[in-house]
Amino acid sequence: xxxxxxxxxxxxxxxxxxxxxxxxxxxxxxxxxxxxxxxxxxxxxxxxxxxxxxxxxxxxxxxxxxxxxxxxxxxxxxxxxxxxxxxxxxxxxxxxxxxxxxxxxxxxxxxxxxxxxxxxxxxxxxxxxxxxxxxxxxxxxxxxxxxxxxxxxxxxxxxxxxxxxxxxxxxxxxxxxxxxxxxxxxxxxxxxxxxxxxxxxxxxxxxxxxxxxxxxxxxxxxxxxxxxxxxxxxxxxxxxxxxxxxxxxxxxxxxxxxxxxxxxxxxxxxxxxxxxxxxxxxxxxxxxxxxxxxxxxxxxxxxxxxxxxxxxxxxxxxxxxxxxxxxxxxxxxxxxxxxxxxxxxxxxxxxxxxxxxxxxxxxxxxxxxxxxxxxxxxxxxxxxxxxxxxxxxxxxxxxxxxxxxxxxxxxxxxxxxxxxxxxxxxxxxxxxxxxxxx
Amino acid sequence: xxxxxxxxxxxxxxxxxxxxxxxxxxxxxxxxxxxxxxxxxxxxxxxxxxxxxxxxxxxxxxxxxxxxxxxxxxxxxxxxxxxxxxxxxxxxxxxxxxxxxxxxxxxxxxxxxxxxxxxxxxxxxxxxxxxxxxxxxxxxxxxxxxxxxxxxxxxxxxxxxxxxxxxxxxxxxxxxxxxxxxxxxxxxxxxxxxxxxxxxxxxxxxxxxxxxxxxxxxxxxxxxxxxxxxxxxxxxxxxxxxxxxxxxxxxxxxxxxxxxxxxxxxxxxxxxxxxxxxxxxxxxxxxxxxxxxxxxxxxxxxx
Numbered sequence: 001x002x003x004x005x006x007x008x009x010x011x012x013x014x015x016x017x018x019x020x021x022x023x024x025x026x027x028x029x030x031x032x033x034x035x036x037x038x039x040x041x042x043x044x045x046x047x048x049x050x051x052x053x054x055x056x057x058x059x060x061x062x063x064x065x066x067x068x069x070x071x072x073x074x075x076x077x078x079x080x081x082x083x084x085x086x087x088x089x090x091x092x093x094x095x096x097x098x099x100x101x102x103x104x105x106x107x108x109x110x111x112x113x114x115x116x117x118x119x120x121x122x123x124x125x126x127x128x129x130x131x132x133x134x135x136x137x138x139x140x141x142x143x144x145x146x147x148x149x150x151x152x153x154x155x156x157x158x159x160x161x162x163x164x165x166x167x168x169x170x171x172x173x174x175x176x177x178x179x180x181x182x183x184x185x186x187x188x189x190x191x192x193x194x195x196x197x198x199x200x201x202x203x204x205x206x207x208x209x210x211x212x213x214x215x216x217x218x219x220x221x222x223x224x225x226x227x228x229x230x231x232x233x234x235x236x237x238x239x240x241x242x243x244x245x246x247x248x249x250x251x252x253x254x255x256x257x258x259x260x261x262x263x264x265x266x267x268x269x270x271x272x273x274x275x276x277x278x279x280x281x282x283x284x285x286x287x288x289x290x291x292x293x294x295x296x297x298x299x300x301x302x303x304x305x306x307x308x309x310x311x312x313x314x315x316x317x318x319x320x321x322x323x324x325x326x327x328x329x330x331x332x333x334x335x336x337x338x339x340x341x342x343x344x345x346x347x348x349x350x351x352x353x354x355x356x357x358x359x360x361x362x363x364x365x366x367x368x369x370x371x372x373x374x375x376x377x378x379x380x381x382x383x384x385x386x387x388x389x390x391x392x393x394x395x396x397x398x399x400x401x402x403x404x405x406x407x408x409x410x411x412x413x414x415x416x417x418x419x420x421x422x423x424x425x426x427x428x429x430x431x432x433x434x435x436x437x438x
Numbered sequence: 439x440x441x442x443x444x445x446x447x448x449x450x451x452x453x454x455x456x457x458x459x460x461x462x463x464x465x466x467x468x469x470x471x472x473x474x475x476x477x478x479x480x481x482x483x484x485x486x487x488x489x490x491x492x493x494x495x496x497x498x499x500x501x502x503x504x505x506x507x508x509x510x511x512x513x514x515x516x517x518x519x520x521x522x523x524x525x526x527x528x529x530x531x532x533x534x535x536x537x538x539x540x541x542x543x544x545x546x547x548x549x550x551x552x553x554x555x556x557x558x559x560x561x562x563x564x565x566x567x568x569x570x571x572x573x574x575x576x577x578x579x580x581x582x583x584x585x586x587x588x589x590x591x592x593x594x595x596x597x598x599x600x601x602x603x604x605x606x607x608x609x610x611x612x613x614x615x616x617x618x619x620x621x622x623x624x625x626x627x628x629x630x631x632x633x634x635x636x637x638x639x640x641x642x643x644x645x646x647x648x649x650x651x652x653x654x655x656x657x658x659x660x661x662x663x664x665x666x667x668x669x670x671x672x673x674x675x676x677x678x679x680x681x682x683x684x685x686x687x688x689x690x691x692x693x694x695x696x697x698x699x700x701x702x703x704x705x706x707x708x709x710x711x712x713x714x715x716x717x718x719x720x721x722x723x724x725x726x727x728x729x730x731x732x733x734x735x736x737x738x739x740x741x
Contacts, residue, residue, distance in 0.1 A: 252517060
């Protein structure tokens, strides 16, 4: 054990005392929070350029209503009250009569105007949109543009068109808007958690409103943290071990330590580096959440599970990457094996959304009990507000423990053979040969 | 008493037999030289002694105990290809290796060896800043930092200038004097002749020589004449009984055929030129090496 600790200590010092460690410490939250930060920053940075549209109204019913809505929008909605800062684009509409002889030609000409940036898009309102049953084929409202899916204008125009249709239909039924006010009242269903008993007082606590931070953000942060720690802690082991092999450092050390001790020292060292990083982030996260008044949302019991799973995850990945590094001869070899080896870290991310949506579903349950995926997926499921059966984290941990033992055993077999083997490619057949025949 | 013993050791790599049925006994406290052409099996033998490679057949005993899977304690090993962490400082790398080897008094040992090998002023420098010779000396210190009982060095003198080679030789002799057993492989026959108590030669995986220098040379007898004349190599033309001539310019080294009378050779040469030197001697280790490793190699002059 002494030799393992000496190697681990060297690895730890070599990693922690570098500038790259400090940089990566800062970079990790930047990468993780990058998309969030970008969306927050860009939220206020909306496109305020004026927009011009053409409307072809086959029904002839909407020009006045849309025009009024546009005028109202341009007068009251595009400037921030008080500062007069422009916060929304102004809309300008032009109504054209439908070309009944050749509608395609008319729409092609309008499309050319959109391409030349003279227009932002054009709408086509079908002739029977007010009474769809009369002629379903012409009961449509279409929007033509270069990127209609992302264009917010499409949604904006839906309101004046539908409101005006509603008004016309009520008039036809001789009903006033006031008398039908309740008809259009829509009640949303409130999203609440479950009631529980306060352990201290014994009183029943009312259900709390479901919190998106609890539902999505905490699982997302934990799984991304585990992923990033795996990427930053384990993957560099491939090149580090390969360099030690090619620069003959391994042979010097193998005169003093066994391959198993050498590998164990390296894995322990990198695991400790990642745990240091994790501790810093988790501590910083808890302090920050407490400062911001979210102390009651910190899932302390989950932090313990997170660290238990993280330790096994890092040992499992570390053994895999160390073994592969020992089997590589050059950077090309290392590149070839890196991506397949990262699969146990990448695949859980691909199924993250289905698991978050239904943490107790069959897919989430079985994938989270598959040992290579267990650390990331089980912690994801546990971090959601949904209660998962108590046996599952324990069964998952047992599976991970056994799989980690296997990974360390197989890794040390590959390492023992590969570390002094020159010229042999790290193919699957060679790796299996190293594991089972030595 | 043998501190290392190899019994019928064989090691193959795929279709290649690197070492075949090797028996070797290294007495404690001696200096044992391993010689042989490149690829003959020296490094494989050393790696098997170090328990880095495992023999396919036979057994290796160190201090009377057969090898197990654990590492050898108190055995220093300098591999053929040197390797140290380049980004570490000289002192730190020695501390790391010393800690791995459970070295007592690590600080004083590091200081002692750095001073002895003229590296003390480099203690705070990174390994990558050292010259090749300095790195080799540093690697040597890492090998002997724990004052091992057995020191195994794979070509320790290669790449060293004469001054550093002399420093290294003195350090090795000091360690031997203090009781260490030293094994080293080398292509420097002169160094092997002068330093080694025993010499072992391996060729194509098979042992071809093993014993003291005297016993090896005795096998070949006094079949060598070192000659210096005023006329050079030309005086040897037509003289019978000369098997091969190695021409060094000023001196010619003659290998005589079996049963040739050296007095007859002397008389023949005297007829042709004035003789400055005529020495009947045993073949050098270098000559023996070449005779074994390249028996068909063309000499400067073939009588």
